[in-house]
Amino acid sequence: MIDGVGHHRVRGVWGFKQWQADVWARFFKMMSMETPAIAWLDGNILALADAKCRVEDRGFLFGDGVYEVVRAYDRQLFAADAHWLRLRHSAQGIDLELPMSLEEIAGIAENLLMRSGLRDAEIYVQVTRGAARRNHLFPTNTPPTLLIWVQAPRLPSVDLKATGASVVTLPDERWARCHLKTISLLANCLAKEEARRRGCDEAILVRDGWVTEGTSCNVLLIRGDLIVTPPTDQRILPGVTRACVLDQAPNLGMAVVQRPIAVGELFDADEIILTSTIMELMPVRVIDGSLVGAGRPGPAYRTLATAYSELTHRRLPSPS
Ligand code: PDD
Numbered sequence: 001m002i003d004g005v006g007h008h009r010v011r012g013v014w015g016f017k018q019w020q021a022d023v024w025a026r027f028f029k030m031m032s033m034e035t036p037a038i039a040w041l042d043g044n045i046l047a048l049a050d051a052k053c054r055v056e057d058r059g060f061l062f063g064d065g066v067y068e069v070v071r072a073y074d075r076q077l078f079a080a081d082a083h084w085l086r087l088r089h090s091a092q093g094i095d096l097e098l099p100m101s102l103e104e105i106a107g108i109a110e111n112l113l114m115r116s117g118l119r120d121a122e123i124y125v126q127v128t129r130g131a132a133r134r135n136h137l138f139p140t141n142t143p144p145t146l147l148i149w150v151q152a153p154r155l156p157s158v159d160l161k162a163t164g165a166s167v168v169t170l171p172d173e174r175w176a177r178c179h180l181k182t183i184s185l186l187a188n189c190l191a192k193e194e195a196r197r198r199g200c201d202e203a204i205l206v207r208d209g210w211v212t213e214g215t216s217c218n219v220l221l222i223r224g225d226l227i228v229t230p231p232t233d234q235r236i237l238p239g240v241t242r243a244c245v246l247d248q249a250p251n252l253g254m255a256v257v258q259r260p261i262a263v264g265e266l267f268d269a270d271e272i273i274l275t276s277t278i279m280e281l282m283p284v285r286v287i288d289g290s291l292v293g294a295g296r297p298g299p300a301y302r303t304l305a306t307a308y309s310e311l312t313h314r315r316l317p318s319p320s
Pocket residue numbers: 069213214215216217218237238239240241242275276277278
């Protein structure tokens with residue numbers, strides 16, 4: 001257990017039983033339909049499609065908020081404590097007080113997951129500085145807006161994992177506090193879209209000649225038995241998936257070095273691996289048109305991805 005978050009579960013509140021949720025989930029599956037996403041918005045539970053907030057919400061007007069994305073496997077949130085702690089850290093980093101404790105947020109997320117009937121799910125949590133008359137200054141006495149939703153996960157493409165992704169390097173045009181997971185993601189979206197326009201799956205961002213991260217993932221470079229990855233400073237998000245992989249590496253016979261990576265090093269890496277909660281581990285096949293290593297997923301990817309899958313499915317002990 002990570003300090004600061006108790007393992008506490010809220011079961012059966014709001015009078016909803018697991019079997020009822022399961023019946024709905026089976027029904028949607030039988031109809032080959034995606035189970036509809038459900039949301040918790042400021043105390044109300046409703047279909048995500050019906051969740052509405054005020055247009056004066058500062059998340060909408062200023063991108064003034066923080067968020068987390070958590071995966072559930074086999075009905076359990078994965079590495080949830082690390083995500084909740086990062087949510088608190090991001091909120092503190094923008095001077096935003098969370099409207100409730102991490103235990104309460106965790107309880108709502110778990111309850112929504114149970115109600116959704118989904119075995120595997122994606123949980124989105126967002127806190128904004130609330131709705132107030134538009135003014136750059138922070139409002140006073142305005143409650144934050146808390147939104148949590150649970151939906152079927154965007155599963156990373158099995159084909160892409162088998163062949164490897166193609167990536168392009170692009171300038172990192174984001175702000176100077178990328179260690180905070182804020183909802184102001186325009187620069188990330190522009191880079192991702194630019195990558196798509198160039199026929200690529202993802203962009204690796206470069207600031208002053210140094211690799212930072214992907215538009216929504218971290219970057220690991222493999223040289224033999226060594227994993228090299230940029231250190232967790234203000235230039236990158238400290239990814240939970242990255243941390244899980246680095247934690248496991250020594251048990252898998254791999255050493256880890258956290259140091260700045262010059263962009264040129266990408267072109268003579270044996271392997272490049274991207275990590276995120278949603279893509280999990282993704283091997284890179286091509287970078288800026290050049291093959292990475294042998295141009296197919298390598299042995300380090302296979303070892304690390306297998307271990308990560310065992311971890312998410314609880315066949316290995318959880319990260320400390
Ligand atoms: N993004 N770097 C950035 C900029 C990210 O947005 C993310 C995750 C990561 C990987 O972090 P983690 O392993 O904790 O998911 C790194 C989420 C998935 C998103 O925005 O959807």
